[in-house]
Amino acid sequence: MGFLVAVTTYFLWATCLLQGAKSSGSKEPEVEPDFTEPIPNVTVSVGRDVKLACVVENLGSYRIAWIHTDRYTLLTLQNRVITRNPRFSITHNGHRTWTLYIREVEERDSGEYMCQINTSPMKSQSGFISVVGYFIQEIDGNNVMRL
Numbered sequence: 001m002g003f004l005v006a007v008t009t010y011f012l013w014a015t016c017l018l019q020g021a022k023s024s025g026s027k028e029p030e031v032e033p034d035f036t037e038p039i040p041n042v043t044v045s046v047g048r049d050v051k052l053a054c055v056v057e058n059l060g061s062y063r064i065a066w067i068h069t070d071r072y073t074l075l076t077l078q079n080r081v082i083t084r085n086p087r088f089s090i091t092h093n094g095h096r097t098w099t100l101y102i103r104e105v106e107e108r109d110s111g112e113y114m115c116q117i118n119t120s121p122m123k124s125q126s127g128f129i130s131v132v133g134y135f136i137q138e139i140d141g142n143n144v145m146r147l
């Protein structure tokens with residue numbers, strides 16, 4: 001089952017990659033898209049909402065996908081949510097920022113979240129979500145206090 005999901009996921013994404021390559025095959029030299037800032041690592045309590053932002057410039061005709069690497073799940077593609085899990089959503093704002101939202105996090109949401117651009121070779125950047133079973137208060141971007 002997990003294997004099947006993995007295969008389907010990578011097939012879907014490979015299809016997009018080919019389409020991306022084709023649509024960028026014009027004669028005009030195109031600036032390659034790139035990430036402008038790292039994706040943060042987030043610690044969050046069970047049941048809270050969390051978001052991760054992927055900031056990309058010069059996206060052009062390329063596409064952005066969010067993947068939950070640990071679960072081999074393709075979550076979103078551009079503005080579309082691909083996973084059937086209704087707790088996931090995506091927004092695209094400021095032209096360059098693709099924000100993945102997870103509502104009411106569960107422990108199984110922990111792990112690596114990868115933002116991929118379908119350049120060839122593919123570019124990616126990851127952030128890690130740690131879901132903890134107790135309440136925390138964020139002190140600053142990197143430190144949390146256990147309550």
Ligand SMILES: *[C@@H]1O[C@H](CO)[C@@H](O)[C@H](O)[C@H]1NC(C)=O
Binds near residue numbers: 038
């Ligand atoms: C997030 O955590 C990973 C592995 O634990 C680390 O390699 C990476 O540098 C961290 N990213 C940030 C933005 O701190």
